[in-house]
Amino acid sequence: ELLPPSFDIVRVSPDGRAVIAGKAAPGAQVTVSAGEKRIGTVTADDRGDWVLVPDAPIPPGDQILSLQAKSGSTGAISSSQSAIISIPERPDEEVLVAITEPNAPTRQLVQGAAGELAQVPAAGKPFISVAAIDLLLAGDKAEGSDRGEADGAADAGTAIFSGRARAGSRVNLYLDDQFIGTTTANKSGVWLLRSGVAVAAGTHRLRVDQIGAAGEVLLRAEVQFVRQAAGSLSISGQQVHILRGNYLWQIARNLFGAGHAYSYIYNENRDQIRDPDLIYPGQIFAIPVSEPADRTP
Secondary structure (H helix, E strand, C coil), X not given: XXXXXXXXXXXXXXXXXXXXXXXXXXXXXXXXXXXXXXXXEEEXXXXXXXEECCCCCCCCEEEEEEEEEECCCCCCEECCCEEEEEECCCCCCCCEEEEECCCCCCEECCCCCHHHHHCCCCCCCCCEEEEEEEEEECCXXXXXXXXXXXXXXXXXXXXXXXXXXXXXXXXXXXXXXXXXXXXXXXXXXXXXXXXXXXXXXXXXXXXXXXXXXXXXXXXXXXXXXXXXXXXXXXXXXXXXXXXXXXXXXHHHHHHHCCHHHXXXXXXXXXXXXXXXXXCCXXXXXXXXXXXXXXXXX
């Protein structure tokens, strides 16, 4: 039975250049569409990873992307996921991307270096870069069962690293000087490595080496990134961005000084919260404008 395709990465720059990646059955032809218009078709590699860099920018406005996969004589299978993209008319405004699927919470994707991934290196010239680091932690829930996780503990899951290199070149990756895997840049010059490496909270260094035919290092790029500790809060204006390890009682205690005031957040965001004990990384909740009068625990 053919594996339904899925989205992992959807990065879109304000000018509409995009990089879209995910999983499918190895060797499957994956087609990304916006409504009735085909954005592009790519072939999943032998690990089931696929990466699409559309030829044309996605126009401003709201788009809903869908996925379909086909392998050999097997009939096409559609993904239950959709990617909702909102590209503003003004380039200084923020692009919004979210993944939706039936009976699951909407997951907002943080946007980053889509422009860099969409830049095609000059033919034949050495080139290597890191453009995106996506940490997809095991389990999407941020509910109370995670309350006991120790600060700084490593969390098993999937880390997806991606960037650019000369098409067909081999790329070795090292996390904090420890080898984590090798991959090959596709014909569009995009490399992607999916790893089960555990990434602890804190600052890390990712190194990528472009490898020559004799095993020598031709080029090297390094970047630092930070993984936030589980349970830390990300607050922007009158919104709280849910991270792994967050739960309503903890958020209310930090905002209002009383955990039982979680009901104020729940009532303000009933359209997103089906069960107060189940909230999910990627959700964005409005913070009530007025604090509860009773701050007594």
